[in-house]
Structures are given as C-alpha cells and as structure tokens.
Amino acid sequence: MAIVKQVSGRYFSRIETASREEIDEVKLERLRWTVKHAYENNSFYHRALKKAGVTPSDIRSLEDVSKLPFTLKKDLRERYPYGMISVSLEEVVELHASSGTTGKPTVVAYTRGDLENWGELMARTMSMAGVGSGDVLYVALGYHWFTGGLGFHYGGLKLGATVVPAGTGYTRRNITMIRDLGATSVAAVPNYMIRMAEVAGEMGVDLKRDMKVRTALLGAEMWTEEMRRRIESLWGLEAFDVYGMSELYGPGAAGECHVHDGLHVWEDHFLVEIVDPETGEPLGPEEKGVLVVTPLTHEAMPLLRYWTNDITFIYDSRECDCGRTMQRIARITGRADDMLIVNGVNVFPSSIETVLLRVKGVSPNYRVTVYREGGLDKMRIEVEAEENVPPDMYRVLERKLREGLRDVLLMNPRVEVLPPGTLDRVEGGKAKRIIDLRK
Numbered sequence: 001m002a003i004v005k006q007v008s009g010r011y012f013s014r015i016e017t018a019s020r021e022e023i024d025e026v027k028l029e030r031l032r033w034t035v036k037h038a039y040e041n042n043s044f045y046h047r048a049l050k051k052a053g054v055t056p057s058d059i060r061s062l063e064d065v066s067k068l069p070f071t072l073k074k075d076l077r078e079r080y081p082y083g084m085i086s087v088s089l090e091e092v093v094e095l096h097a098s099s100g101t102t103g104k105p106t107v108v109a110y111t112r113g114d115l116e117n118w119g120e121l122m123a124r125t126m127s128m129a130g131v132g133s134g135d136v137l138y139v140a141l142g143y144h145w146f147t148g149g150l151g152f153h154y155g156g157l158k159l160g161a162t163v164v165p166a167g168t169g170y171t172r173r174n175i176t177m178i179r180d181l182g183a184t185s186v187a188a189v190p191n192y193m194i195r196m197a198e199v200a201g202e203m204g205v206d207l208k209r210d211m212k213v214r215t216a217l218l219g220a221e222m223w224t225e226e227m228r229r230r231i232e233s234l235w236g237l238e239a240f241d242v243y244g245m246s247e248l249y250g251p252g253a254a255g256e257c258h259v260h261d262g263l264h265v266w267e268d269h270f271l272v273e274i275v276d277p278e279t280g281e282p283l284g285p286e287e288k289g290v291l292v293v294t295p296l297t298h299e300a301m302p303l304l305r306y307w308t309n310d311i312t313f314i315y316d317s318r319e320c321d322c323g324r325t326m327q328r329i330a331r332i333t334g335r336a337d338d339m340l341i342v343n344g345v346n347v348f349p350s351s352i353e354t355v356l357l358r359v360k361g362v363s364p365n366y367r368v369t370v371y372r373e374g375g376l377d378k379m380r381i382e383v384e385a386e387e388n389v390p391p392d393m394y395r396v397l398e399r400k401l402r403e404g405l406r407d408v409l410l411m412n413p414r415v416e417v418l419p420p421g422t423l424d425r426v427e428g429g430k431a432k433r434i435i436d437l438r439k
C-alpha cells in the first residue's frame with residue numbers, strides 16, 4: 001500500500017460553502033427558468049408538459065420538480081440529431097455525441113454560456129482535488145465525440161493549469177511525456193491507469209521514482225474502492241472520482257474532495273433526485289435508487305428529470321470535513337443496465353471486481369462471460385495473475401477466488417487464473433469486461 005499524502009484542494013467559487021438557504025434559492029430560481037425555457041422553446045417538452053398537465057407557473061418549490069415528467073435516453077435518441085435543442089443553431093458553438101453502441105447516438109449541444117458553465121464546474125471539481133495553476137494536467141481522455149477530453153481541458157484552462165491534450169492510445173508515448181513534461185495530475189479512465197502502469201513496467205520506467213504525478217482524476221466507467229487502492233499504490237498518487245455524462249455537459253456534475261466520502265454535487269447547476277427504479281417514486285436520503293438529474297443552467301439543451309440509470313443514494317448529512325455545503329451522492333458502483341441477472345440473482349459487476357481485487361496476487365485485468373448451458377446461466381471469470389506470481393500458485397488463487405465469488409454470486413462460477421498479458425487491452429477507452437452471450 002502506497003503512502004499517499006492527502007491533497008486538500010481550495011474552493012474555486014464562493015457558492016461551494018454557501019448557506020443552505022442561498023443554495024436552495026438559486027436552485028429554485030434556476031429550476032423555474034429551465035422549465036419555462038424548455039416549455040417555450042422545445043416542442044417535445046411543450047407537448048410532454050401539456051400532457052402532464054403542468055405549466056411553468058406550477059413550479060413554486062423545489063419539491064414541485066416531482067410534477068415534471070422524466071426524460072429518458074430514448075427520448076434523446078428519437079429526436080436525433082437536433083430535436084432536443086432549444087435555442088437557434090446559430091447560438092450553438094459546440095456539439096458532442098455519444099458513441100451510440102446501443103442504437104443511434106445522442107447529440108449534446110452547447111452555447112457559449114454552457115461552455116463557460118462547464119469550465120467552471122470542472123475547475124471546481126479539479127480544484128477540490130488540489131489541482132491549480134502550478135500543475136501540469138495531462139489529459140489522457142478522448143477528445144473527439146466523447147466529452148471527457150474537452151471537459152478536463154476547459155476546466156484546466158480556467159484553473160490556469162498547464163494543460164496537455166494527449167488523448168488516448170499511444171501508451172508508450174504517454175508514459176514518456178508524463179515523465180518528461182513532469183505532469184503532476186493525470187485525467188483518464190481508471191483501467192487506463194492500470195494499462196499505463198503495465199506499459200511503464202515494460203519500458204523500465206519507475207512510476208514513483210521517475211514521475212511527479214500526485215493526483216489522478218478518474219471516471220467514465222465503473223470502478224471500485226479496491227481498484228482505487230491498486231491505482232494509488234501502483235503510481236504513488238491520490239485518485240479522485242469525477243462524475244458526469246454527456247447529457248449533463250460531460251464530466252464535472254459531481255466530484256470527490258480530499259475526504260473521499262461521497263461526491264459533492266454542484267447543486268447550483270444540477271438538481272438531483274433518487275427514485276425507485278420500478279415505480280419512479282422519489283426516495284429519501286440514504287435510500288438507494290436511480291439518480292435523476294435536472295440540469296439547471298443548460299441553455300442549448302435543457303433536460304427535465306433526466307433518468308441517468310446510475311444507482312446511488314443521497315447522503316443524509318450535508319456536513320463534510322472539507323467545509324463544502326453542497327450535498328453528496330455515494331460513488332456510483334453500477335448502472336441499472338449493467339446489472340446482470342444470473343439464474344434470477346441480481347449481480348453488479350462491481351461486486352465481482354471487489355472480490356477479485358481483494359485477493360493478493362490477482363491483477364486488475366479480468367473478463368466475465370455469462371452464457372447458458374443446459375437451461376442454466378453459467379459464469380466464467382478469467383483474471384490474470386500479477387507478474388511475480390509463479391504459475392504453480394494459480395490453482396491456489398482460483399480456489400480463493402471461487403470461495404469469495406460464491407458468497408456474492410450465490411453460484412459456483414468457473415474461475416481461470418491466466419498468465420499476465422493474456423487478455424485483450426484497451427488503449428485508453430472504457431474497458432469491456434463483461435460479455436453476455438445470452439443476448
């Protein structure tokens with residue numbers, strides 16, 4: 001376990017520590033603006049609100065948000081490409097699109113004001129992680145359709161950091177540049193930090209001796225506390241979780257402070273609710289459900305009650321040792337649509353990762369395959385051993401893993417421990433760790 005010095009970041013904006021009354025006042029004013037804007041300038045919302053029997057003047061308190069209809073990802077897909085945009089195209093200065101792995105892509109649009117807001121949110125998020133004007137920020141995230149790269153880029157510029165728009169791929173070059181430029185902070189998806197560490201080892205680069213990286217800003221895919229510990233110990237840095245998605249500008253809707261106990265939501269820009277995944281009924285603090293978000297400042301593309309499909313809960317207490325008063329959500333350990341149903345049992349891939357990475361000698365490179373055989377669901381889990389584990393120990397590891405997994409999965413999966421370097425690697429994007437052959 002690496003000894004990581006905790007980085008305590010400064011406040012970027014006064015509102016981060018404002019009183020509850022002030023934050024709620026700003027939220028209500030902006031919620032009313034958003035509903036009115038969507039109703040008056042977008043035909044989809046005009047019809048949806050009429051159908052729900054709601055007019056903008058019905059929104060008198062923050063609780064009234066529950067009167068509004070939900071917006072689903074499919075609503076965005078069906079209105080591809082410009083149907084959700086609520087300003088004239090002349091006012092739109094940037095467009096992004098999701099990868100569209102499950103159908104048509106979804107397009108997200110930004111006005112100049114939206115980009116300004118996004119930069120502010122990312123600056124706050126990174127400042128909270130201790131990044132500032134003295135930092136060299138290495139952005140190893142996609143810069144094309146994906147919002148990751150530019151989100152960190154805009155935030156870094158606003159902070160006055162030295163931003164390196166590296167993108168993904170070219171792993172050996174990334175290692176060389178992180179070292180030579182003396183990068184102090186890296187933004188990436190978690191699995192890429194593992195991949196870079198592996199390649200650095202092949203190149204004979206010592207991450208702790210040869211690198212100056214103090215912090216990593218990670219997100220865009222599911223990752224567990226166990227994965228955080230692995231990354232921190234490999235690199236000798238402190239890793240911060242950053243939450244967002246393209247429909248919410250991109251990364252930067254919420255992030256971790258140095259306390260690492262939940263993520264602060266930037267409430268003056270996002271109204272968050274937790275609802276029951278089945279009924280859509282609002283749930284209380286500390287109750288787990290689907291995160292539903294109403295962005296409060298998005299001009300080009302206002303969304304009402306966007307159903308994120310992410311499972312989390314809102315903290316009951318607003319007090320955090322960092323002094324920020326913005327509410328916190330728990331780390332997202334799974335999307336509702338990532339959940340596997342195996343012989344009638346709900347399994348989140350994060351619970352499998354947790355079991356795997358708790359076993360010493362097991363690497364974070366793994367693959368889970370679900371298939372059907374003889375009318376039953378079966379699961380095969382392939383995982384690579386660490387470099388220093390002798391092959392005659394693999395059987396011992398398999399037995400340990402099987403025992404741990406049986407308790408979580410309530411079934412006996414096939415477990416194969418493989419030599420390092422066996423499974424496919426992803427050079428920068430999200431890892432594809434789950435293969436469901438039943439679909």
Ligand SMILES: [Zn+2]
Pocket residue numbers: 257258259264320321322323324
């Ligand atoms: Zn905090």
